[in-house]
Structures are given as C-alpha cells and as structure tokens.
Amino acid sequence: PRPAPRLPPPGSPGKPAPLCILADSREISSGPDVISALKALHGVKVQVCSLGSCDYIVSSRLAVERKCQAELLNGAQRSKAAQRVQQLRSKFDRVCVILEKERARAGEAQKGFHRTKPYDGVLSAFIRAGIRVLFSSCQEETAELLKELSLVEQRKNAAILVPTEVQGPRRDALQFYLSVPCVSYVTALALCHGFRSVKEVADSSPSELAARARLSQQKAEELHRYLRYGFDKQMLPERVT
C-alpha cells in the first residue's frame, strides 16, 4: 500500500504560512467590511464557505461568533444565542464571541448604549462557561481582532494549514463529514485531505484520527465513537423519518 498523504507539519520553521481565516457565506452581506479589511489591510487569506454553525473559524480549534451588542440587551435573544454557542462548543475546543457595536444608519444619530441587567447576566454566563468575550466598535475593529486571534493561534501551532478547497468526489465526502455533530468545517477539510478514503477514516484509531486530522484526543475519540454508534430505529425521533 502507498504511504498515506500527510498534512504539512505545523509551523515549518523559516517561512510562516500566510494567515488563513474561514468566513461563513452569510458574512458577505452581514459583515462585508470585516472581510474586506481582513484581506486588504491585514493580508489575511479569507476563504468564504458555508460554515453554518459559526461566523468565523480562525484556527483548527477556535470558532468566533460575531454578535451585535444591542442584541444582548434584552433576555429574549438569550436562548437563541445559547443554542448556537452550545452547538459551537460541541465542534470546537475554544469559542470566542465578539460583541460589536451597532452601526448607525445613515442620517440617524448613534444610539446611546444603555446597559441592562440581562446584558451583564449574559456576560457573566459567558465568562463562567469559559467563552472568551471581545468588544469591537465597528467592523474594521472586528477584522483587527480576528487577525490578532489567528496570530495568537498561529503562535500556539493551531493555525489553519489544511487546503481550504475540496475538488471532485471529495465534495461528497466533505458533506458526509460535516454532518457529524462533533466535526467542524476545519476538521472536515482535514479529514478530506489527510486520509485517502472515507473508509480509511472509519477504520482509523482515535490516535490516528487525532494526529492526521489535528484533533484533540477527546474530539478524536468522540468521532471514533460516533462512527461505531449502534443505531436503534426505535430511538429515532418520528419527525425525521
């Protein structure tokens, strides 16, 4: 058998790879200045993909969610935010929320920010849950924070080094991997590029998965278990059949 293709070693000395950030396709409309500032001012390679679960992925383990500060002022948005963050936590080892000030509409004065108890409550809950919170006054500042976060991650050898595009039949494999609850978009890319076939992924041990898809041991074990999860038709919720 041929030797398995390996991912490039993290942080090859000498030439640091250019920073790479994945952006969700919805950000083209909701955060156009974030993406253009990342590209034009910071020279970051931005790959727009359909991430679905989060707004940005800045490393192999860190997801970033961009939130409007005003959204958290009343408690109503809390459960929606919680659902999204919980989903992120199942896919990523680290989660960061950037709270961005709402942009004043043309002709409208910038609204004053009146802090509320639910707002302080959400901040406290984020901190208790180990979610990092950063504050931004505009989209350009958000871009700067994203760049800084990915620089920190690069120093810790967690930068995104895997090719961000997938060709041909591997696109089906990508969709297959993305449907696994504990697999993030970066992990799915790494599985596509780090293994010769889907069968090879399924047959790998947790340590092989961890090494070749650059996963934490815990996430690798979760994936390994998922592929062997004994399906019981009786346990399938009726609405999905």
Place this chain on the structure above:
Amino acid sequence: MANETTPVRAGAVNVPLGHVIGNEKWKGSQIAQGIQGKVKLILEDGLGIVDFHLSNRTCILYISEADLVAGNGFKRRLVRFRNASSLQGIVIVEKTQLSDQYFPAVQKFVALELGMTLLPVANQGEAAQLIIQLVQEQAKDRASNPFLNQKGPRLLEASVFQTVQQIPGVGKTKALLLLEQFGNIHQICNATLQELEQVVGRAVAQQIHTFFTQTK
C-alpha cells in the same frame, strides 16, 4: 495604591458564595455603595493590587479612566498580578469618552497578550451592577448556565441517520435499510459490494462502495 509589597494577599481566596471581599480603598465609593445590599461586601486592607475577590477563585482588578490616561502603570500592575497569582483575573476598565481611544490597545494587551478577561464599563455605577451579576452567576449551579453543554447521555440516532443520507444515492428509505442491516456507520463502510447489493440493489451498492473506497 495600598500595600505594593504584597501583590496578592494569600488566603483571600476563600470567599463565601454570594460575598465579595473588597479592598479597603473602595470604602465609601460608588462601587461599594452600589454593591451593598445586593451582595455582601466585606472591606479589608492588605489585598495588595487586587480590588475585589469573588468566590470560585476569581478576582477583579479595576482600571479607572485616570489609570488609563496616566500611562502604563496599570500594565505593570496586571503583569505583577499574573506573575504572583493563579486566580482567574477579570479586568474591569472604565471606557469613557476620554479613555475610549485607549480601549483597543488595552484590550489587545489584557485579553490577547495576557489572556485575561476584560470588561468595559462607563462608570463605577455600571461596574457595581456588573459585579453583582458576576457574583450571582458564580453562586448559581453550573448546570443552569445556558452556554455550558449539558453532558448527559445523548441519543445520536437522528444525527447518524442524517450522516448516512449524505452518501450519494442514499435517501431516507435506503439509509434506514442500511443502518438496520449493518448497525453502524463503520460496518456500512466495511460492507462488501455483495453485502450492499442484497440491501439496496446493484446500482446504489456500487455508488456506496465507490463513495467509501475511492481515493481521489
């Protein structure tokens, strides 16, 4: 700043739930008045560079507008804290019209370089409200935190069913047949072409087999 010789007082980590131990220098301040009544505030001297101790090994360092305008003294204070203590440090910073311009640089230093938590407030009154929420969150059961995963036994049937439907040529009906026959995804991957043919017919069996085994 009081007592620069002992950066962080030992023993101040045992704060009862719902209490705050505050540095004596805050006596009579707007923060102290704001907190009192909502949570129990005990003022003590000898806390060094820490302003407030919360329970759960968390403490607060407060940076005022004046600290920011005065220059880099606050940075030295935070670095000393980091070097002297393993407590979780939350930095509350006054972000006012006057100090707004300093905020991005402060955030970069505190949150990204030191890895501490940074929370901006407009004034001491807001800081008091925030501290009350932080204390109340600490006093709550972790399970009530909406952002923490409730790690319990979780049924994965719906997800597994979805995953199998990502195989080209496989919809709901064939996904169910495959899972009932082979039991899990790993077994479907390892099924022979003949075994697959018996469940889903020749054409789709070939598609499935190719999907799992093709190398490019």
